[in-house]
Amino acid sequence: MKIGFIGLGNMGLPMAINLLKAGHEVTGFDLVQGQIEAFAKAGGKVAKSANATADGADVVISMLPASRHVEGLYLGANGLLTNANPKTLLIDCSTISPKVAQAVAAEAKAKGFAMVDAPVSGGTAGAQAGTLTFMVGGENSVVECIRPILEKMGKNIFHAGGSGAGQTVKVCNNMLLGIQMLGTSEALRLGIANGMDPKVLSDIMSKSSGRNWALELYNPCPGVMENVPSSKDYAGGFGVDLMLKDMGLAIENAQDLGASVPLGELSRQLYESHSKAGNGQLDFSSVFNLKD
């Protein structure tokens, strides 16, 4: 199967590499030269533009930062929906607004394309290991058709519902993750202020009712765990600005529906102030060092 891959960043690059390892012909594009070079080194074919990745492709996958990038890629006179062959299956794995995902998929359908939203969870480690969780929104027949491709990049492939449902699940999940990371950081800092060893504290809480993903697998306190961003000066991983974007998606979604998310809103404000203090590019677990 020939696959076009657009957006070879922290997540897209290892995902595309897993497709190459599975024997697919993958043609990729990114705006950053270093990412293109890393992709080419891994055996990928480099396209001259985003639209060119779709030439002769059975499937095009996009993994871009935010809603506006996805709208820019697919819509408009220069967009993929105008330039690609409608037989190409379209999979957007970016985390974006459910509303935008539905609008882009509706435009795709109107132009004869099948498109799904398929955001992921599992971080850069999951992307590298091919163990991501995919949350897919779209028609059942399309989801079943692309399942073998997603299985090359992930372990759990969930069909969440119709168009936009994958993004809805992702928005809920990431709001909870953002809140959990702040809560975990607060608890660790309180223990440390009491003179506790953060590793001992983490080990005990991980076997107690405060256990959660941030504490057990992505501990925000430097030195507690190897191979997580907190032990690498918060480099790589999932950026503060991306988490801030996802918290914003949750708040926007809640406002649209009149749903109440007070903890989500407070957490969004805390990520915003951490970003404004110059930490936007660090991993989101750096909120451990959030200044009051």
Ligand code: NAD
């Ligand atoms: P990233 O910023 O590392 O990568 C995005 C890439 O898209 C960049 O390399 C950028 O140059 C490229 N890009 C932007 N516009 C483009 C265009 N028009 N054409 C081609 N390339 C373009 O971000 P990431 O960490 O890979 O995240 C990608 C998406 O996945 C985001 O929506 C994020 O919220 C989501 N996500 C990230 C993680 C994580 O742990 N990093 C986990 C789950 C989901």
